[in-house]
Amino acid sequence: MLKKLGFVIFALMFVGICAAGVLYMHLMSWADRPAGQAAREKIFTIAPGQGLKATAHALQREGLVADALRFTILARLDKKDKLLKAGEYFFSTTMTPRDILGQMVEGRVHLYRLTIPEGYNLVQIAAAVAAAGLADEKRFLEAARSPDTAESVDVDAGSLEGYLFPDTYYFPRGLDSPTIIATMVKQFRAAFKPAWEQQAEALGMTVHEVVTLASIIEKETGAPQERPLIASVFHNRLKKGMRLETDPTVIYGIPDFDGNIKRRHLETYTPYNTYKIKGLPPGPIASPGALALEAALFPAQSDFLYFVSKKDGTHQFSRTIKEHNAAVRKYQLGRRKR
Incomplete structure (x- = not known):
């Protein structure tokens, strides 16, 4: 009798093990x-805080997995049920449950592309960040203009104008503005090589002064090859004590500039009006590129002290005011008459 009972128990255990094996193989096949x-x-x-069960049911509702229960079992068998990371993911119905689970465990969240062109100022950068759906425009601008934010990223300035490096970035949604800003400043530091810091010191300039001058060069440059020549004009004028x-x-110092610069703007004092102040303005007017x-x-x-736009993206450079006035008549006044 005991032998029969033992045989039955063994048979049931064997059947159970076989059934479990079949179910496991079926689950593994389903997972792929x-x-x-x-x-x-x-x-x-x-x-944040969303559990495995709720996530599995949401995946099923979206048609990304066929069975929430099997997905839950799969995650628990793989001991990944407590490893899912919050965030926004980009999934396809052609992905397997195993791939979906792996992506959520690794936290491979969907990234949004953000491109900041050279010469953008903080207002334009804030608008670009908002357009990418990454942050509120007003809050981003407030953070970028905050001395506390500048201090937190070790920038010795009242705001981060000029230090949010122009580049293409990829960010997940859900980051706060200071984190996005810190990434852009980190990119600036990567671009501003140690040899450049030494060169700034050799020129008798601080990094802030270099960024300020570079921002002006960026805004004045239409043809990339002219940057060093435009820089030479500004360096020459600074050496001679010329404005x-x-x-x-x-323009940077004019609130709500309408796109049309007038004589009264040139004659109105602001800390950024380089027709009125000597030397560099107090800070950058945009984000310069490398x-x-x-x-x-x-x-x-060079010994150039002046330049004037030829209206084709390039400039005419002059050594004397006489040469410069002739260039202005040729490229500016003459064209207006025509």
Whole structure:
């Protein structure tokens, strides 16, 4: 009798083990099959604190997995049920449950592209960040203009104008403005090489002064190859104690500039009006790129003191006021008459 009972128990255990093995193999096979054949891409969000069960049911509702229960079992068997990371993910119905689970465990969240062109100021950068859906425009601008934020990223300035490096970035949604700002400043530090710091010191300039000058060069440059020449004009004027007399600085100091610079703007004092102040303005007027920074540090060797736009993106450079006035008549006044 005991032998029969033992045989029955063994048989049941064997059947149970076999059944469990079959179910496990079935689950593993299911884990490697996508929910659908037709590719449909979806943004899927795991909220902070959201558990495995709720996530599995949400995946099923979105058609990303065929069975929430099996997905839950898969995650628990792999001991990944407590490893899912909150964030926004980009999934497709052609992805397998195993791939979806792995992406959420690794935290490979969807990244949004943000491109900041050379010469953008803080107002324009804040608008670009908001347009990418990464932050509120007003809050970003407030953070970028805050001395506390500047101090937190070790920038010795009243705001971060000029230090949010122009580049293409990829950010997940949900970051706060200071984190986005810190990434851009980190990119600035990566671009501003140690050799450049030494060159700034050799020129008798602080990094802040170099960034300020580079921002003016950036705004004045239409043709990239002219950056070193434009830099040489500003360096020459600074050495001679001449005012820089550059329109972009005047424009920066005008609240709500309408795009039309007038004589009264040139004659109105602001800390940024280089027709009125001597030397550099108190800070950058935009974010210079690497080439503008390099030009500010390594200007061309010239004795030019003036330049005027030829209206084709390039400039005519002059050594004397007489040459400059002739160039103005040729390229500016003459064209207006025509």
